[in-house]
Amino acid sequence: MLSLVDIRSRIAAGTLTPEGAVRLSREAVAAREPAVGALVSVAQDPVIPVEGPFAGIAVGVKDIIDTADLPTQMGSPIYAGWRPRGDAAVVSRLRALGACVLAKTTTSPFAGIDPTGTRNPHDPGHTPGGSSAGSAAAVGAGMLPLALGTQTGGSVIRPASFCGCAAIKPSFRLLPTVGVKTFSWALDTLGLFGAEVRDVAYALAHLAGRPEIDGAASPDAPRIGLVLQDFAGAAEPEAQRALEAARRAAERAGARVSEVALPAPLPEAWALHGVIQDYEARQALAWEIAAHRAELPEKVGRQLDAAAAIPAAEYDAARRCAHRSRRVLKDLFGDFDALLTFSAAGPAPAGLGSTGDPRYNRLWTLMGVPCVNVAVPGDGLPVGAQVIARFGDDGRALAVARRIEAALARG
Numbered sequence: 445m446l447s448l449v450d451i452r453s454r455i456a457a458g459t460l461t462p463e464g465a466v467r468l469s470r471e472a473v474a475a476r477e478p479a480v481g482a483l484v485s486v487a488q489d490p491v492i493p494v495e496g497p498f499a500g501i502a503v504g505v506k507d508i509i510d511t512a513d514l515p516t517q518m519g520s521p522i523y524a525g526w527r528p529r530g531d532a533a534v535v536s537r538l539r540a541l542g543a544c545v546l547a548k549t550t551t552s553p554f555a556g557i558d559p560t561g562t563r564n565p566h567d568p569g570h571t572p573g574g575s576s577a578g579s580a581a582a583v584g585a586g587m588l589p590l591a592l593g594t595q596t597g598g599s600v601i602r603p604a605s606f607c608g609c610a611a612i613k614p615s616f617r618l619l620p621t622v623g624v625k626t627f628s629w630a631l632d633t634l635g636l637f638g639a640e641v642r643d644v645a646y647a648l649a650h651l652a653g654r655p656e657i658d659g660a661a662s663p664d665a666p667r668i669g670l671v672l673q674d675f676a677g678a679a680e681p682e683a684q685r686a687l688e689a690a691r692r693a694a695e696r697a698g699a700r701v702s703e704v705a706l707p708a709p710l711p712e713a714w715a716l717h718g719v720i721q722d723y724e725a726r727q728a729l730a731w732e733i734a735a736h737r738a739e740l741p742e743k744v745g746r747q748l749d750a751a752a753a754i755p756a757a758e759y760d761a762a763r764r765c766a767h768r769s770r771r772v773l774k775d776l777f778g779d780f781d782a783l784l785t786f787s788a789a790g791p792a793p794a795g796l797g798s799t800g801d802p803r804y805n806r807l808w809t810l811m812g813v814p815c816v817n818v819a820v821p822g823d824g825l826p827v828g829a830q831v832i833a834r835f836g837d838d839g840r841a842l843a844v845a846r847r848i849e850a851a852l853a854r855g
């Protein structure tokens with residue numbers, strides 16, 4: 445994979461130019477895109493700044509995020525050819541930092557749960573996951589050093605796990621979702637994909653304007669809570685092996701790991717995620733339902749139709765439970781520096797009919813806490829492990845994840 449930090453180091457050392465760095469991505473796209481299908485559109489003659497902390501970094505942007513110079517089509521024929529007048533706030537920030545916005549990446553329609561045509565870069569007979577399918581696949585295939593995605597359920601962490609790359613779903617609203625098509629305003633969160641944890645740490649620190657996020661010190665002996673999320677059902681053997689490997693690596697790196705059962709009402713909040721998500725999606729996509737219902741994809745269409753039966757009182761009760769759960773989780777972090785759990789139920793499912801199950805991700809999206817996928821070396825298709833820290837402590841989540849990633853690399 446192309447490492448953002450490595451590219452920036454080579455540019456700083458004068459051994460690579462920004463134009464040369466973008467050319468590396470273009471050459472990788474030419475080689476891999478035909479088999480992977482991660483990109484919706486590619487800029488033919490993009491501006492390649494020579495200054496800024498992202499100079500030379502070719503970026504992929506999920507196609508629900510507005511770009512002024514490329515169409516933004518939401519993964520749907522309803523928006524075929526749609527050209528927003530301006531960039532989303534996060535895209536403007538990328539350009540101000542010197543990035544080259546090279547391509548729009550495939551998305552499940554409206555960032556929902558319907559599959560795309562994108563294939564897993566490790567095995568074209570498997571899904572890359574979703575809804576940030578193209579972003580995870582493009583980074584996992586070595587086409588791009590950085591890609592933007594979003595997560596409402598598990599759409600950053602799960603595809604990163606399936607494609608073997610690092611990713612962060614940051615603290616809720618750390619990055620602005622202005623100019624990003626809304627599915628659920630209480631849940632939608634911008635996320636980042638990179639080759640390794642250090643790459644997404646660098647990117648998030650600069651995008652958020654918070655240098656302390658990159659290089660935050662991990663405690664020498666981090667207290668890690670191992671969370672199995674039994675209420676979500678059993679994980680597949682490959683995911684259990686990956687989590688065990690990550691736990692052992694954490695202990696080799698000096699961490700004290702102990703299993704913790706999530707207290708009430710966290711399991712209840714997990715079960716209520718869909719009430720909040722779907723109630724809000726039916727309002728966020730009201731125009732599409734009213735004017736283009738026949739063009740909505742199968743799964744999202746059924747999901748939005750069913751949401752009509754959710755009364756406001758049920759939605760309000762779910763939000764109250766989520767609020768109580770955030771307070772309980774904050775107290776839990778008084779005993780732990782980070783939590784360690786599954787990134788996905790197992791490796792990428794075969795075929796392109798499903799993007800996988802967000803059951804190990806959605807609670808953390810609802811809690812608004814930072815989540816990092818750490819790729820776990822192994823045979824067969826990639827399976828990651830998920831490192832989670834308290835709300836607002838994105839630097840600690842990244843620092844503990846880097847420690848585990850390094851210990852895994854040492855074997």
Ligand SMILES: NC(=O)CC(=O)O
Pocket residue numbers: 555556557574575594595596597598599600799802
């Ligand atoms: N957008 C989402 O997070 C949905 C999913 O998990 O696939």
